[in-house]
Amino acid sequence: MKNQKRTTIYDIAKKLNLNASSVSRALSNNNNVSAATRELVLKTAAELNYKQNSLASNLRRGHNKTIGVIVPHINQNFFADVIAGLEEVTYQQGYNLIICQSNESYTREVESVNTLINQHVSCIIISVSADFEDDSHLRNILAQGIQLIQFDRVADNLETFKVVNDNERASMEAVSHLITQGYQRIALLEGPQNLNIFKQRKDGYIAALKKHNFEVLPELMIENAWTKELGAIATRKLLNMPMPPDAIFASTSDFSALGVLEVAHKMGVMVPEKLGICGYSNEAFTEITTPSITTIDQHSVDMGKTIANLFFQEMGSEKEVRPKIVNIQPKLIVRSSTLKNKLGRSVR
Amino acid sequence: MKNQKRTTIYDIAKKLNLNASSVSRALSNNNNVSAATRELVLKTAAELNYKQNSLASNLRRGHNKTIGVIVPHINQNFFADVIAGLEEVTYQQGYNLIICQSNESYTREVESVNTLINQHVSCIIISVSADFEDDSHLRNILAQGIQLIQFDRVADNLETFKVVNDNERASMEAVSHLITQGYQRIALLEGPQNLNIFKQRKDGYIAALKKHNFEVLPELMIENAWTKELGAIATRKLLNMPMPPDAIFASTSDFSALGVLEVAHKMGVMVPEKLGICGYSNEAFTEITTPSITTIDQHSVDMGKTIANLFFQEMGSEKEVRPKIVNIQPKLIVRSSTLKNKLGRSVR
DNA sequence: TTTATATTCGCAATCGATTGCTTAGTAATT
DNA sequence: AATTACTAAGCAATCGATTGCGAATATAAA
Structure with a gap:
């Protein structure tokens, strides 16, 4: 089974008393071959179970x-x-x-x-x-x-x-939506800021707040909360603040939004009445959680x-x-x- | 930018007044080169930003x-x-x-x-x-x-x-678990039977029923219910039967199990009290539905x-x-x- | 110093397909 | 009949790396 010979254009050429170049031309539908020989070549190629060697072809071309x-x-x-x-x-x-x-x-x-x-x-x-x-x-x-x-x-x-x-715009839209729904203190879960996408989402968050004349509060912006676990930890911290947020935008992923939701459930905080939650990515599961999670489809x-x-x-x-x-x-x-x-x- | 020349071993050879074979040997850590020339080759290769052409190498080898x-x-x-x-x-x-x-x-x-x-x-x-x-x-x-x-x-x-x-065993285990939990009429959502995995899961289902002396009822085995939508349709049909099942094993996927769960919710059938649900695959979302879904991890x-x-x-x-x-x-x-x-x- | 052995390196063929060029053969034109 | 035009097919080089073989040089042994 190992290292057996595969049929090449030379095998076909030899069998038909042709030159390899003609075989090549026949196989590549080049017009410099007669219809008869093309037929013949294609037929024997099929018979001999010929498969092109892309390595050779690619090297040459x-x-x-x-x-x-x-x-x-x-x-x-x-x-x-x-x-x-x-x-x-x-x-x-x-x-x-x-x-x-x-x-x-x-x-x-x-x-x-x-x-x-x-x-x-x-x-x-x-x-x-x-x-x-x-x-x-x-x-x-x-x-x-x-x-x-x-x-x-x-x-x-x-x-x-x-x-x-357009991360910034999407982020802005999400936060604007939260504001329109009447949320007053909106927290942000951030991703690693060396990745531009997360920076842009943060920018969008800030832009939306400013646009609606909301204060930008550093204590509501939590760094590196981009997994379910980190999202949960951040949420616990946020909800235990003297003035907790009434909405959390998990800009990193739906997974961190999921962490938020689970903590809210455990702490008995009603969603969406007392806490709004928005994720990012439109993962399949956001549709089926209770309540279903608002998110952004990419x-x-x-x-x-x-x-x-x-x-x-x-x-x-x-x-x-x-x-x-x-x-x-x-x-x-x-x-x-x-x-x-x-x-x-x-x-x- | 297009079609520019990439450096080859010949370029390196020419620059060092060597033969390409020596360069090749140096680069491939072959022992038939002196340490001095190897050094030299590696150095100039780096200088010229040489990258091996895997196509040529693979063709030859x-x-x-x-x-x-x-x-x-x-x-x-x-x-x-x-x-x-x-x-x-x-x-x-x-x-x-x-x-x-x-x-x-x-x-x-x-x-x-x-x-x-x-x-x-x-x-x-x-x-x-x-x-x-x-x-x-x-x-x-x-x-x-x-x-x-x-x-x-x-x-x-x-x-x-x-x-x-081992689909059959897993399937058997799942159904046995349902029986142990006290479910009496267990339905099966099947996948396309031309795929052996789905046949095996069906076999496991039947084997478990037989082992526990349960009757195998054809009306409880629904063919081709392997998406969320098809799972939902099948469930609606099953739950509207005169003698509906009290458990559904969605052997095809967690997605069809999800369809089951949604229909149960809509029809007001309590899960797990009145209906047990088991999926297959351990998709991420099974952990976070309400209730969370029993499933099989592969x-x-x-x-x-x-x-x-x-x-x-x-x-x-x-x-x-x-x-x-x-x-x-x-x-x-x-x-x-x-x-x-x-x-x-x-x-x- | 001479012979034997080991190292290092070059030569040239090879992997399989492609393609520019040449040649042989056929058909068309005058 | 002779010249031209064109088609079909062969020849040989090429892509870049690898490798068996042999030559040249260096080193060790006698």
């Missing part, structure tokens, strides 16, 4: 119909969805995806970039890790003549194609498709194209956890 | 440190987790993953197999699509000398390495790791190894939705 993807974790919903969207489009174009996960580690991210460069991928699509340090490895991608698209978490001062969510599968289309449309053209930034508008999904005004929770 | 993975959907938790586990191990061995999704389509599955064969991957890891027709494409993988590991959904009559869950990340280890350990050896089947024991996670006996739902 100098490019690889393969796209590399680097994400922090493959099995986080957002990234899994983006990859699913990517695959959908790239598959149709005959491209393959090589997937790497950085595990939020900068070292691994750099290593992954290097293997992808070695593989001669046509494009690298990346969402940088949480302990992102500097962008030399990304610059190296460009230096090797490989296309680069950053998405979601992007290195701000590196000019490349980018597909991002159109993740579409994001994947957008990224892929960007590659095939914009970057496929021969002329040098200026890096473009695509801003996807996330959508606020209002559910029961913030509907203080219209009780009865009829909205789904 | 006849193998590709790449593993192909084909799953129905990348963004289903179970598969995403398995892939994450796979990546974890393969990364450490310097292997890359090429990911394809079949979208439950047989045609796409066959096409994906073909591209992976063309790519000369060392191994193909597959969980077959729902409309799996025949295994000729899988046999073709073996015929091309490529390793093959099937997991979860496997083609029964093809002898290859397999990593599966150790999905570990499964991925097991598969990868199987490849590196068993199949790496030169001697022909007999295909081996690894059976992973899923774990019943008892939560509130089936705790009729001990009310108060103190268990998490």
